[in-house]
Amino acid sequence: MFGILKNKFTTFISSLTKKKEEKEENKSQETEKNKEIKENKEIKENKEIKENKEIKRDITVTNVTEKKTDALKEITENQQIKKEGTNNAHGVKIDLSLMSKIKGIFTSKIKLTEGDLNPAIEELRMNLIDSDVAYETSGKICEKIFNRLKDKEINKNEIDKVVNKEIKNSLLEILKDNWMEGRFIEWVKTMHKPVKIVFFGINGTGKTTTIAKFGKFLLNKNKSVVFAAGDTFRAGAIEQISVHGQRLGIKVIKPEKRGTDAAAIIYDAVEYAKAHFIDFVFADTAGRMQTNKDLMNEMKKVVRVMKPDLKVFVADALTGNDAVEQAKEFNDAVGIDAVIVAKMDTAKGGCVLSIAHTIQKPIIFMGIGQSYEDIMEFEPKWFVDEMAG
Ligand SMILES: Nc1nc2c(ncn2[C@@H]2O[C@H](COP(=O)(O)OP(=O)(O)OP(=O)(O)O)[C@@H](O)[C@H]2O)c(=O)[nH]1
């Protein structure tokens, strides 16, 4: 799962590692160059000395004045001193400083500078947007990664490990509001029965299917559930949830006909659960566009009447950034408590980060297919490991 997004993080890590390797290679080339310069200098100086010596010999042979000979001797000696001095004062010194540089760069710690990070971070940001992570969320993730890595001292051989760890920490921070992290059942234990959960979302996101899967998940944990057929708007919706109920052995409270007040049906389901000591009431609702005023008002009425313990927004992972905008609108209208992201099996996964970051609400479950078993509790750590593992 999330192969595409994972690749983006892997590309980011290897681009940083590669960059540092290139830098090291450049340094090493620089060292070679310095060595060459030094050698050339030495050759030149040796040649000069030799030439001076020859001049000296010629002068002796041609019997020039003693003074001139002395002067030339002096020049020769000066050249010799100069040469030795260069070797001692610069040659060795250069070697030593190079050694320490080499030591710093090649064998111990390196620092990822702003210059190293900026191009890689920018590329990662574009790649995240490409993987359905919202613009602002991508920016936030990159900012976190940048701040964690900038000027951090890292063992040269551990760049990929450290970068990977900081990516994960940054993603976990984005998901930190996940108060139910793998603890839905524990949370439920603290609630009065029946636990009332209503599911909202736009058309076709997977609400009814999610209700069926979630119901089955709880049956497997020996909990009892009743469904309320609160989608009285769409033709076939009552039939759809009734079929799920039949297959799963879950009671469905439904209206006689289409168009009945959804809040009334849901209210009946809650009363039924109370009377029969049922653990959970799951209320299905009609899919609605956030622009449809009547249906948005109906949703508010359902909330007033049912007084749900949990208002769940069902997001369709395939709709990417649209899901984020919708989550925001539904949250503004009724105050969403938690999110279930359906169709994660077919999506890039980025919208999970965007929704969590944008509405700061926990993602509690993910839909990962069309069969009853295809639901899993959302655990940030698992998700982050899948993404950047
Ligand atoms: N691949 C995949 N398909 C899913 C998942 N969840 C739901 N679906 C499919 O999405 C389609 C719509 O699902 P529904 O449950 O009817 O969606 P809804 O939100 O209730 O739709 P409306 O009632 O029309 O608003 C169906 O074909 C489901 O099988 C999932 O996790 N993965």
Ligand SMILES: [Mg+2]
């Ligand atoms: Mg439905």
